[in-house]
Amino acid sequence: MVDLDGVFRREWGPAVAALARWSGDLTVAEDAVQEAFAEALRTWPRDRVPDNPGGWVLTVARNRARDRLRRESVRPGKEWGYVVEEIQAIRARTDHADPHPVRDDELRMMFTCAHPALDRLSQLALTLRLVSGLTVAEIARALLQTETAVGQRITRAKAKVRHANIPLRVPPAELLPERTPHVLGCIYSVFTEGYWSTAGPSAIRDELCDEGVRLASELCTLMPSEPEAHALAALVLLHDSRRSTRVDADGTLVPLEEQDRARWDRGRIARGLNRLRLAQGSTGPYLPQAVIAALHATASSWDQTDWRAICAAYDKLAVMTDSPVVRANRALAVGFRDGPDAGLAALEKVAHDPRLARSNLVASVRADLLRRAGRRDDALTWYRTALASNGSEPGRDYLRRRIAECGG
Template sequence: MTNLDGVFRREWGPTVAALARWSGDLTVAEDAVQEACAEALRSWPGDGIPDNPGGWLMTVARNRARDRLRRESVRPGKELAALKSYLDDIRARTDRSDPHPVRDDELRMMFTCAHPALDRPSQLALTLRLVSGLTVAEIARALLQADAAIGQRITRAKNKIRHANIPLRVPPAELLAERTPHVLGCIYSVFTEGYWSTAGPSAIRDELCDEGIRLAVELCALMPDEREAHALAALMLLHDSRRATRMDDAGMLVPLEEQDRGKWDRGRIARGLDRLRRAQGSPGPYLPQAVIAALHATAPTWEQTDWVTICAAYDRLVGLTKSPVARANRALALGLRDGPEVGLAALDTVASDPRLARSNLVATVRADLLRRAGPPADAAAWYQIALDAGGSEPGRAFLRRRIDECTAGA
């Protein structure tokens, strides 16, 4: 029963979102789905995975949630009255027809978690937990924060939603704009955790890649004039066009410059380029990232990559976000355009940023530039530093391969 984890990953978000809409309580929904997953672990190895595992989990979780709500009914006096009033109010609001033609519970959940009553870090952490089912440790790595801080944020955010009676619905049209940037960020975080897993035995989680793209397309359908939503969809589709070539038959990561471009998904590239055309003029950060992805996806060979335009897009991205991650990646692009020494000098300007302390990005970029510049022993030392920082097992195996190559070269 080796694929149970994949089933739980795939069904977690839809089940929590649907149960939250039914019960009106995020904590009740999450706890009930956890109990349902535990029950599946006990029964499925012997009975087999049901034909509709999502339906099975939803049925069990709803029963667990109903049992919990019944237990709550023994509360005396005002506490019981407040609980009943809260649940009646939430159910009434979630039973009404939404003002938008979207019936996706997860998208509804994302907009709920994007409520302005929550601060941005808590919004993102809560969405990644409830919609994508990432663990606290995975969210902490994705957001470059400590595990304890993320756990506290998730708990406080759920309590805030409950105590403030924040409705589980897509907001009215006049409130969409202020919530959209967070929803875009959450969708991209779901995709990136699938495209480059932060930990565990697999570097790629297909279900999270597919889920991120699905949610981006849903958002584009909801907001067809939102150019930054199309930019995000373009970015993810163009990245995802390379998914099948990012690992070889032995499960080893294959870097972009070594991938078989003839096996890239041309249909996804075409869809991504179409979304990119719809995104033109967007003032947000996803457009320059999509431009970079498009230049990689359409370059005939690694040697023919348009590093001049890629560097210009990174300049735009850094100007918009001030992101240390973007600055580190820009340093690599500069090194490939102007030479490793130029890239290393640019990397030195961001290497000490504390937001990168929990990431191996700086060490990996420095090692890659040193590998191109020499001597190999220096590159091997930095690959070892990157390896010591952790990551998924395929990512670590790739770093070990680079160390071996550099050691042999030395």
């Protein structure tokens, strides 16, 4: 059986990024790669998967893009030879004009999508689509927006990149500070979509986790003096150290308190702690998150977790971000520090924030705190509420398990 979905997840981003650099047009690149995968779906089951599927996809996509540009060139005053000259000029600019020695087309694409001409949400949506290959539905869930709104954002963003002639390159040093926060956010979104899949049959997408870790490391190589890049790298490494224990042999989610700590990846924990040391001095949001991850990764047991330090880190993060998601997660930590009733009181302060209206986070946290408080009937109601808005099948299975434990 052809695992086309796995190939797509691995090869989409590199193919789109490489073809965008070759053609200078994001829409041409995306459409051509999409056509290449459609061709793969037709031919691979019959002819078998090629030895180098990524190379096959890129070759077919480049041919599709060349055909499209040739067709578009057939109009008065614009011959194919002139189009070829334009493509060669684009390739020369993108290959040699970068002020930084970046080998990774995807990282180059991220900085392109981080151009200040694009608004923040459009930057993120465009990057998640073009670099990560996430569907519009997946991006909508990640951004807590409707699919229609996200689709329109992506279309407008691509048009603006094209019409404004935004170069496909890493910007010069003086422009890096304004672009870096977006690139960091996009890398983290790639990782979190892999680490906690918002939809589909699998709780974890290994290729997206690997991609997030890789891109975070690549950014540290590009910007070795940027502490927030090291903070992000620490965060994803420390989270990723627990990846293999987050689901059991049947693919069922395993809560942190029940995970086998002996199976955590000590090498990744060590690398994450080293990145954390390099991140000292960071004033951005990834450092307190990395500190929280480090406190979990280094606790000898669930009972030995330093919830006081974790709550302190959440307090710093809440001041930095004014995020209702942070405040909801902080409420759960308060519940572990001071007891479930204290956690419920903290949750109530954020429960009605309209930014959480499309999320099941409040319902999930409230249900968990109620269960720990022994209020099983109330917990059952909120677990059912959380189940109704959860798009991940492993997440739904986990909630069903909790419902059964509460007598539902």
